[in-house]
Amino acid sequence: MTTTENRPWRGVLVATALPLNDDLSVDYDRYARHCAWLVENGCDGVVPNGSLGEYQVLTPEERAKVVETAVSAIGGSRVMPGVAAYGSAEARRWAEQARDAGCRSVMLLPPNAYRADERSVLAHYEAVAEVGVPVVAYNNPIDTKVDLVPELLAKLHAEGYIHGVKEFSGDVRRAYRIAELAPELDLLIGADDVLLELAVAGAKGWVAGYPNALPAASVELYHAAVEGDLDTARLLYRRLHPLLRWDSRVEFVQAIKLSMDIVGRHGGRVRPPRVPLLPEQEATVRAATEKALAAGLA
DSSP states (O other): OOHHHHSTTOEEEEEOOOOBOTTSOBOHHHHHHHHHHHHHTTOOEEETTSGGGTGGGSOHHHHHHHHHHHHHHHOGGGBOOBOOOSSHHHHHHHHHHHHHHTOSOEEEOOOTTTTOOHHHHHHHHHHHHTTSSOEEEEEOHHHHSOOOOHHHHHHHHHTTSOSEEEEOSOOTTHHHHHHHHOTTSEEEEOSGGGHHHHHHTTOOEEEESGGGTOHHHHHHHHHHHHTTOHHHHHHHHHHHHHHHGGGGSTTHHHHHHHHHHHTTSOOOOOOTTOOOOOHHHHHHHHHHHHHHHHTTOO
């Protein structure tokens, strides 16, 4: 087996935006086509039911069907669903659903209904790891208020609870500390606007947002960065960064969906409580996307 087959979370995995119909119901057929299109354009897989996929406002039936749709479209080895939930029992059930659908890895936030302590975090990941599907942790202290610091990640990895981490703290210095404390733990780029910095620091993958709109250019950027072709990587990074930085902003779902619309993909609407971009935000995203189009990046 190749490394990617052993560790299917490596490479470029797109945290997929979810296409909605005008009545805000999920367009599963369009979602299946979107997953297939991403793979056709060089992406290694998808991450359904992440924040970009608006999982918090899906019904349980919708959330399950999104995973099944992705697996049917591109195969379970390419699908790493988000299984975050307020309670460990519910997160465990989502991991079981992913396993039963054919997925070979899942992504899990720490407990996020409250500011969990270290023992609670360990118990949470232990409960989900018992399902038997490899778990990639998702560190997003900005939104969850629980910080998976390198020392805690090392404990989670030493216990066998996690195999990788999507790092969204924005602190690129952590890459080196994680590598020292847990050298076998795969670091995944978790925010689009620190891609180059974390790739140079040894990241093994990218859980990505903007490839929803610009997959080929994003994949080229990732491979140039991890392979050390810094001349190519720096040029692409500068050109794409006006868009990539939206991945770390509150309005990231709306921004990425707007860029998808502009490049001829279906981004479409978002579900409440999200609201459309302000006119000045829309103008900024539109100008940056059109500039990327003019540069041949779509």
